[in-house]
Each structure stands twice: as C-alpha cells, then as structure tokens.
Amino acid sequence: MWGDADGVHDDPCDKPPCRGCSSYLMEPYVKCADCGPPPFLLCLQCFARGFEYKKHQSDHRYEIMTSDFPVLDPSWTAQEEMALLEAVMDCGFGNWQDVANQMRTKSKEDCEKHYMKHFINNPLFASTLLNLKQAEEAKNTETAIPFQSTDDPPRPTFDSLLSRDMAGYMPARADFIEEFDNYAEWDLRDIDFVEDDSDVLHALKIAVVDIYLSRLRERQRRKKIIKDHGLINLRKFQILERRYPKEVQDLYEVMRHFARIVGPVQHDKFIESHALEFELRREIKRLQEYRAAGIKTFCSARMYDHLKRSREEEQLKRTMLTEVLQYIQDSSACLQWLNRQATIDSGLNPAIPITSNSGRRNAPPLNLTGLPGTEKLNEKEKELCQVVRLVPGAYLEYKAALVNECIKEGSLRLAQARALIKIDVNKTRKIYDFLIREGCINKA
Template sequence: MMDEEDTACCPKCTTSLTEPFILCTQCQPNIHLCLHCFARGVEFGGHESNHAYAICKKDFPVFESQWSAQDEERLLSLVQENGYGNWRDVSQQMKNKSSSECEKHYNQWYIENPHQALPKFPESKITYHPSPIVFKLSEDPPRPAEGTALSIDMAGYMAARGDFSIEHDNFVELELQHIEFENDGENQLEEDLKTAVIEIYNTCLKERQRRKKIIRDYGLINYRKLMETSHSYERSIRHIVDSLRVFMRLQSPMQSDMYLESLNHEQELKNDIRKLQEYRENGLTRFRHMKIYSMLKSRRTVTQNKRHLLKDILSHIQDESACQSWLNRQVALDNVSKGIPLALPAAPRKSAPPLDISGLPGQEKLSQKERELCASVRLVPEAFSGFKRVLMSECQRAGCLKLAQARTLIKIDVNKTRKLYDYLIQEGFINKDPI
C-alpha cells in the first residue's frame, strides 16, 4: 500500500492526486501521474508516454464486499492515530461505519488472522493503441522463380540458400584474390599493406552479416508483406513513412513501429477534427444529423459532376451558332420526351481563336491578305509560303490544279487546304481549269 506522502501530488504538475490516477509500471521507482498529465502524454526524466501503465483506484473490496481498499487504509490510519479500542472516535471519523462494525472488522482481519496474505489481483493486460506491428521472419519464405517480378522485388534473395545473389560490396574479393605472403624477400611495408587489405575485407564481411541480420529481424525479405504494411497508413503520410525507413536502424523495432503508428494516429485525429469542424460550420450537433449530412453531400457531389446542357450554352455564350444549336437540341429533347423520335443535333466544336503570327519568321514577306489568311487558318508564315510554292509549281507544270490534287500534295487539315486553295484561285496564283 502506498504512503500518503508518495501519492500526495503529481510529479509533473504538482497537483494533488485524486482517484483514479495513473501508475507507470515501467519506471523505477514507480511514478504516479494525474489523469490530466497522462492525457497530454507528458514526458520527464526517464519517463516516456509509451510506457506501460496501470490505473490505480481503491474502490475494490479487499476482505469483505462492504469494505473497500480505501476504507481499509482509512481504518488502519485512524486506529494508529486514536489507539486500539477507541472505536467510537474511529467510527465518527470513518463516517460510514459504526463502532461495532469497525471493531469486528479490525479484530477479524487484523488480530485473529494476522498472517493471512492479502488477496492476489491479476494484473490487467497492458495494451497499446494503436498496437505496434512486430516483424518476424517468415517460417516459409516465398520461393519465386528466377527472373520473375517477385524475385526482383525480393532484391535477389535466394530462399533455398538463405543468401543474396548480389552481396554488399560485391566485388571486394577481387582486391585480395592475388595476394600472396612470401617468406623471404618481402619488406615490412608490403606486408602491412596486405594485412590492411585483409582487415578491410573482414570488415566488409561483418557489414554483410549486419545487413542480413537487419533484413531478417525486420522481416524485410517478405517484400509484399512490407508493402501491405505501408498501405495501412493514411495516404497523406505514406511518403513520410517511406522517407523515414532509412532511420529505422537507429531505433529498436518496437520504438520504430510506435513512432510510425503515432504519426498515423495523429493524421487520423486531424482528419476527424476536420470533419467535426465541417459539421459544426453547418450547424450539426448530433451524430444522426451528421450521417444524413454526409449522405446528402455525396449525392450533391455526384449531381454537380454530371454534365448539363446548360454548360454548353454557357461555354459558347458568345458563339451565335452554338447558342442556336443548343436551342435546337432542347427542342429535340422536348419532342423525344413526348414520344416523337427525332435525331439530336450534335453541338458544334468550338472554333479556335486566330493565331498571332506577329514576330514569326517570314511574316514580313507576306501581304496583308496572306497574313489574315495565316491567322484565320492557323498556319505559320514559313509553312504558308512553302505550301504556296508547291501548289504554284505543280499548276505551272500540269497547266491546272484540282482541289483533290492539292490535298495529295500538302498533308494538312482538309479545311485548311480548301481555304488555301480558294485563296490562291481567287488571287490568280493558280487556275482550276486549263487555259
């Protein structure tokens, strides 16, 4: 039983401890914390927030169901203070027990049975939340065929040999394969150099064993299982978890897992807080209201993502032909709803804006009409001049030029070819019929 001076105050905030309070079972000597400090996860000295703990309360019976542990402690203190036999004073200070009850209970359990041991209470199982993931070497590691995707993912691990096809510092053996120690004719410097190379090789062998031990201890051979563990974290912190893996060697497996799980738990709490803030902004204070709100919000999102015909008219509001096409489409839809089968007119494609050819090479050689044509059909000046020369030269050779022939000569959009052909005919650069 704890003394009152040991449990008088919390060592962190110095406030008086009231039941229930927290007992750290991992620190020696044991540390008692108030619930406020425990909830904030305070750490001081050698105490850490992830230590095993127990909840201390004295509302449980020790010998009789009517007498709690707190009553037992109070009774012993009052008997020591008032003396044995002053049951009237003891009962007055106990307040909830009569003098006869105090006398009977004390005599029965502390006088008549003085050597009876206190009852043993099973220790509650200490659990962590979230529970850390302990990696273990698989008893039956995968044995993929050589060259398969899984074999590549396992970094060349050969399960049958328990080894890797490519070692750390794989070609270090080449440095000492030709080393020989001669009995005579070798000076001390050469011998020291050869010895240093061998010591470097031994260091490399130790490093190989250390890396293999890390891989086995953390279960990194089973690559698929490791990836499944990564996907169990929140999507927003997966990149942080992957970047922290290089520091896993600086911690024990339990410490590393606890740290990553703490980051994940923090992100989950942030997500829950954001949801609660959204609910509060919308005036929701009941869980049943939140469920209805979430359902209606998902419906509204689906509806907003659907394309409406009104978007067509809004996106082509300055295009008269597009507006007219939209109106015709609305009329057709109304007729279809009345049972009249009509084909729906397709909305025309929005025309591209004119091309700004100012400053482009060859622009100064074109006339004003040719510049306007290049801008409207979106042709660069050099391409226009080249197409013009090809069509004029073919017309001079054959005596005339048809539109079909022009389309075979220049491989561009047929509408652009038609506008270019009509311009050259109109300006007299080429002729459609033989002269």
C-alpha cells in the first residue's frame, strides 16, 4: 500500500525516528496499519528482521511510505514537487536559478516550465483561487493584532523599522507610543474647580472638559478603524493590495477614503467584486476579439493568440531597429537607448526619455550655396561642412593648419588638433576623423 502523507518532505528530521533502531527514516519506509496513533514507523532493515515492540507484532498489516511516484508530471516525483514548492517559498518567485540550486535534481528551465504549467496556468487551480482566498481570509479575521491575548506579543524597539511600519503601535500594551491629538490633555492641566467660581467660569471649564472628551472619543474611533481594517500590519496590507491588477489598485486607492464609513468586510467585498468584474470584462473583451476575427473554437483561439504574439514581436523588432538607427550617430543617446532596453527586459517600466545631444534638437544641414570657398571642396568635404555646419573658408583654414602640423611633427594627436582649433570639441573630433579617413593626416 502506498502512502503520501509522511514521505513527501526531503528532510528526514521532519519525521519521527525508526522505533527499532532510532535512526532517521529514509524513503521508502514502513508504517504499521494496525498500531497508532502515534504512527509506528520502521526502517526497511528493522522491518526485514521482524522487529516487535509491545503491541506491535511482525504479522501486522503495513503500508510502504514513499513519495517516489508522479503526481502532475510523469518525470516529476511527489518528493520533487514538494521540494519545488519549498524552494519557491524560500527563494521567491522568479529566482529560478536559486530554486534549481536548492533542488539539485532539476535545471533552471525545468523548474520554471513545470511551475508555470502546473501551478500558474493550470485551469483547475485558477478556477479555485477565489474560493481558496476567501477561505483563507475567513480563517484570519483578526488582521490588526497578529496575536491572541494569551500569547507573548512582539516588542519592537522604539523608532525601529518594525515600529515605524506599525505606526508606533506597541502590541504588548495594545496602545500607541504617540496618540492622535497627543497634546489634548494640556488644555486640562491648569483647570481647577473651586467653590468661588462664577457661573460663567464654571460653564467654560465644563465646556473644556467636554471638548477633551470629544477628543478621546475621536481617538477611540480611529483606533477602532485601524483595528477593524487591519492597518497596523502595513506590509501585509500592501502585499494584499499588490495582488490586484493596476486598475483595481487605483480603485483601491480611491475607495480607501471611504473605508471608515462601511465595515471592513463590506469594504473588502466591494473591492473583490470590482476585481471579479474587471476579470470578467477582460475575458469578455478577449472573446469579443475572437468573434470579430471569425474564431469559434478554442483551438483556433490558441492559434490566433500565437500569431498575434508573433506579429507584435515582429512589430517591436521593427520599432527597435528604427530607434537604434535614429540614435546611432549619437553615442550618448545610443547608450541611453541600450540602458532603457535592458530595463524593459528586466521587467521594469523606464520613465526617463532618451535625449539626443543633451536634449537639444539636431540642427538642419548648412546650406553652402553662395558661400565663398565652396568651389574648392570635393563632395565629401561639402557633406562634412553641411553636417558639422562649418563654412567652407573656415574649414579650409582648419585643414591647412592640421596638415602643416602633421607634416612638421610626422603625426597628429586629437589633443594637438584641439589645441590648434579653438572651436567646439565635437566639431574638431569630426574634422580630425574625416582627415584621417581621407589620408590627409596621420594618427599618432
């Protein structure tokens, strides 16, 4: 008989030791079907020699406990399934290399493919997620104070990260370090009711006490809202918000101001209903897209989605090619574009636009018509003067100075060219590179 209750964990320390030799149990092992509770467990060696102890006899019925059998995939055992879930819980979703290193029996690609197929995109799990979530919330109704009155509550130190996350709440005292309207008592410190007070003064003192009582009631009201809605455990509250899509998160942010009007259960039901409505609207929109394309079967829909993704990827490649050609002449803008693409590939949303030439727009080419010295330039030199926006006369002077210096020194470095030509360093660099390509000067 094969069991799966006690043999799915990889760590043998999680199970009781063998009753015969007190060694750690390694799968497969034997469980007596007639003895227990607690379960009577034996290793294969003690079972083979017929170990007997008190009421346990060697002729009792038994079960062979092992997790070396497939559950969701023929190539994955139940033990590996549990190891995968524990590794994802320890390393975090998406860190597949660390998950594979912890499992040791599967590669990074195998872990990611198996988890996405059987635990994320599995329609059986997807259809029961809402029910599981509601059942979990029903078990954890007390979200504001994460301990019972008989437990030892946490005691975060003052001004620590946990204390700031809990808004200064001290669970051991069930109170805050600093109250709302913390100096309300100051108005009462000098009040003293004496017999010789006039009626007006006595009425004023009573009014001040009434104002103080109203402040106390406001404190209690705010504490009740915080406790009922579970706002003390801020990180848990933020994690619950992130499970919704962006549109539902925006609604959550807007409706947060009205949470104190309705109860916590009604508020959560309202958000959950809108989240479900958003999912239904998105599914209806997808089905309408299929119908508009003339698709009537889910098999055709899968083919349509595949072709649509292919078209979008092809369109993205063309867009990327256009962008890289646009910034190829500007090294700074090209580097910004590469950094932005790396950010997109890592799953983030870059908000910094690409600026070319320090944010300035490229000037149009210079019109050389009618400028003196144009007839002395060849076609390549004319193109250079147009792009660099340099008049032909100035270019000829710069060229002569650089050529003479190169003949005198035998070679010419860029720093020497910049010392001779007192213009923009980028223009000097372009003239220097052009003369080297044309063979007019030699590079040191």
